[in-house]
Amino acid sequence: MIHDQLNRVLRDVRISVTDRCNFRCTYCMPAEVFGESFQFLSHFDILSFEEITRLTHVLVKLGVVKVRLTGGEPLVRKDIEQLTAMLAQVGGVDDLTMTTNAYLLPQKAQALKDAGLRRITVSLDSLDDAVFRRLNGNRAGVQQVLEGIAAAEQAGFSPIKINAVVQRGVNDHTIVDLARWAKERGHIMRFIEFMDVGNLNGWRMEHVVPAREIAQRIHAVLPLEPTERSYRGEVAMRFRYQDGGGEIGIIASVTQPFCGDCTRLRLSAEGKLYTCLFGTEGVDLREPLRAGASDAELEQIIVNTWTRRTDRYSEDRTALTDDAHTRRKVEMYHIGG
Numbered sequence: 001m002i003h004d005q006l007n008r009v010l011r012d013v014r015i016s017v018t019d020r021c022n023f024r025c026t027y028c029m030p031a032e033v034f035g036e037s038f039q040f041l042s043h044f045d046i047l048s049f050e051e052i053t054r055l056t057h058v059l060v061k062l063g064v065v066k067v068r069l070t071g072g073e074p075l076v077r078k079d080i081e082q083l084t085a086m087l088a089q090v091g092g093v094d095d096l097t098m099t100t101n102a103y104l105l106p107q108k109a110q111a112l113k114d115a116g117l118r119r120i121t122v123s124l125d126s127l128d129d130a131v132f133r134r135l136n137g138n139r140a141g142v143q144q145v146l147e148g149i150a151a152a153e154q155a156g157f158s159p160i161k162i163n164a165v166v167q168r169g170v171n172d173h174t175i176v177d178l179a180r181w182a183k184e185r186g187h188i189m190r191f192i193e194f195m196d197v198g199n200l201n202g203w204r205m206e207h208v209v210p211a212r213e214i215a216q217r218i219h220a221v222l223p224l225e226p227t228e229r230s231y232r233g234e235v236a237m238r239f240r241y242q243d244g245g246g247e248i249g250i251i252a253s254v255t256q257p258f259c260g261d262c263t264r265l266r267l268s269a270e271g272k273l274y275t276c277l278f279g280t281e282g283v284d285l286r287e288p289l290r291a292g293a294s295d296a297e298l299e300q301i302i303v304n305t306w307t308r309r310t311d312r313y314s315e316d317r318t319a320l321t322d323d324a325h326t327r328r329k330v331e332m333y334h335i336g337g
């Protein structure tokens with residue numbers, strides 16, 4: 001196991017398998033910026049399945065046990081189930097999971113399950129179709145996502161986690177409906193405080209609905225009680241329903257940051273390592289990889305990157321106010337949330 005400067009071990013890697021997406025969510029990939037003529041990475045630019053698998057072997061040797069596949073939208077990467085099968089064969093990966101907008105799950109869910117994917121998290125910011133369409137650039141309706149979730153259930157994924165980014169004045173009036181819907185179906189809702197990820201979503205503190213308020217709103221209708229995190233480093237604060245009807249999670253990166261336990265490394269689609277969601281510079285692995293570097297050399301680059309890590313942006317956000325506005329952060333679609 002390797003430790004960073006704040007004594008945090010490397011345990012999880014989020015692998016972005018593409019910078020492309022079939023949605024245009026306003027807080028990540030606004031349509032006005034990512035239009036028809038936007039130049040995404042070419043097939044040559046992005047890591048191949050073999051390169052991703054090789055790097056995963058090296059990362060597991062350094063303590064990684066959990067691999068999350070992200071994007072952009074991972075399901076738009078052609079033959080993603082093949083990569084899933086390759087990663088499922090990597091010894092030491094105890095948890096292979098994916099975050100998706102579920103739009104392509106009707107076609108892919110069974111193949112992903114058969115390939116060895118263990119869990120699925122679906123992004124769904126509202127059940128109100130008009131609100132949802134406004135949030136995803138009018139690329140899909142709620143019904144299509146619900147069909148994707150149904151396909152994942154059919155394929156045997158359970159429980160399914162549902163992520164919703166809560167923005168004041170945008171979708172916060174629909175969070176109780178989401179909680180009730182998920183509770184009735186045994187899904188685990190995870191509400192996410194709106195974050196200043198990247199540089200394009202016009203984030204301001206007044207757009208944030210604090211975790212405490214989210215919990216209070218739901219508790220008023222569906223009584224909750226706090227419960228323990230299931231492991232050190234789990235991002236969500238957990239609450240269970242007092243009637244025993246399941247649980248929800250709230251990811252409070254803004255009002256109750258959890259950097260002290262952050263064990264996550266991110267690998268972008270073009271092979272750069274980022275040590276924080278709000279990072280600025282990535283460490284390139286693709287060039288040494290394609291220049292014939294040995295596993296030991298790749299390992300050394302990862303060790304140097306992690307052991308020098310001091311990131312705790314969410315804890316420093318307020319102190320970093322000035323820098324926060326000038327800091328050119330990596331865009332979330334590039335490293336997958």
Ligand code: SF4
Nearest residue numbers: 259262276277312314
């Ligand atoms: S802000 Fe950075 S260091 Fe803090 S929890 Fe998020 S990714 Fe980890």
